[in-house]
Amino acid sequence: MTETVQVAPIKTPVRPGLSPTLNRIGLTALSILCGVLFWNILSRYSSPLFMPSPAATLEAAKELMEDGTLVRAVLASSARIASGWALGVVVGIPLGIIMGRFVPIRQFLDPYIEFFRFIPPIAFVTLAVIWLGPGESAKVALIFYTTVFIVTLNTIAGVQAVNPLRLRAAASLGAGPLQMLTTVILPSTVPFMVTGARIAMGNSFLTVVSAEIVSADSGLGALIWTARNFARTEWVFVGILALGMLGYVFDRLLRIAVGLLLRRYHPTT
Template structure:
C-alpha cells in the first residue's frame, strides 16, 4: 500500500453544514424591500443633512461614477486589499505550518505572534507613512500585517488539530516528511487556512478604510473622509455601500477558490 493510498484512507472528508438544495428568491426580495423601507423611514425622520435617502444615494453614485471618481477609488482600494491580503496569506500559511510542525520555530515565534495579534493595524499607520511614505507601500504593508497573523494562527490551529495516530500510521509505512505533508498534514490544514484567509479578508477592509482616511488621496476610505469635509452625506453612503458590495464579492471569490482547493485534497466543503 502506497503512502498516498494511506493518506486517502486516513483522510475522512469533512462536510460543511447542510445547505439548502434551493433557496427561495422571495426571501431575498423581501429582505431588500424591508431594508429599503426602513432606510426611507429613517431618512425621512432625520433629513438629508444627517441621513441620505436611497434616492439621494443612487443619484450621488451615478454622479461619482460619471466623473470617474468612484471607479478610481474602488480600483485603488481593491488593488491594495488584494495585494496585501495575498502576501499575508502567502506568508501566514507557511509560518503557521512551521510553528506547528517544528517545535523550536513554534517556541521562538509564538511570543511575537501573541503580542502583535493584539496590536491593531491602525496603530501603525503613522509609522508606516514615516517609514514607507504616503504611497501604495504603506497601505499594502498594513494589510499584510492585518492578514499574516490571522492566517498563521488559523493554520497553526489546523496543525495542532491533526490526529497524531494518522501521522504515526503513515510514518510506519515509511512515509517521508514531504509525503506526510502532502498526504496527511495539508488535507487537514487547508480548511483552516481558508477560514483564516476569509477572516483576514474581512479585517483587510477595516484596515484599508482606516489607512486611506489618514494617509491617502484616493480610495474608498479617502472618499468617505473627503465627503465628510464637504458635508456630502450621500457620498459617504455611496462609499459605505460600495465597500459592502466589494467585500461580499471578494468573500465569494475566496470561498469559491477554497472549495476547489478542498476538493483537490479530498475534503468536502
C-alpha cells in the first residue's frame, strides 16, 4: 500500500502597505507640497510684483473672499461655462451622429465645420457683443461655439469607427435603422463623446477668460484684468489658481457622472 504524502502549501508573507487610494492621495499631496515649496523659493528671489509668495497669495485670497469678490467671480464664470458647454454638448452629439451616419449630410456641412473650427472664439467677441449685447448671452454663445465643434468632430470619429461587421450582424438579425443606432452605434460612440466633452470643457475655460476680460465686470477673467489695472499680481495668482481648481472640480464631476450613468459603455475617464 502506498501512502499519500500531503505537502503543506507555502504561505507567501503579506507585506503591509498602503491601499492604492491612499497611495494616490499621498502622491498627490506630495506633488502639491513640492510645487508650493518651489513657488516659495522662487518668490524669495523675485520681486513681489513679479512673483508674489504663497503667503501673500493666500492673504489676497482671504481679502477677496471676505468682500465676496472671489465668490461672485467663481459663480459667474461657473454659470457661463456650464451653460455654454451643456448647450454645445446637447447640439454637438446629435449633429455628430447625423454627420457620421449620413455621408451626404456630412459632405454638405463639412465646409462650414472645417472653416469655423479654425477661427478662435476670441475673434468673435466683438461681434457677439454687437449681436447679443454685453450681457450673459454673448459669453454663453462664445463657449457654445468653442464646445460644439469639438464634440461634433469627436462624435463623427466615433460613428465612423464602429466596426462594419457589427452593423452587418445587427442588420442580419433584423435590426432596423433605429435599433442599429441605439444598440450598436451609440454604445460604440460613447467613449468618443465623453472625450470630446472633456476636451471642450477645458477649452471653455480659455474662452470664458477671454470673453470676461473683453466684456464683463464679473467673473475670474474680469478679476484678473482688474488686478492688472491695480498692479495686484497676487490677485492675478488668486484668479489663476481659482481657474485651475474650478476646472479640476468640473472635470471630476463630469467623470463621476460618466462613471455612474455610462459605466456599461466603458468610457475612458
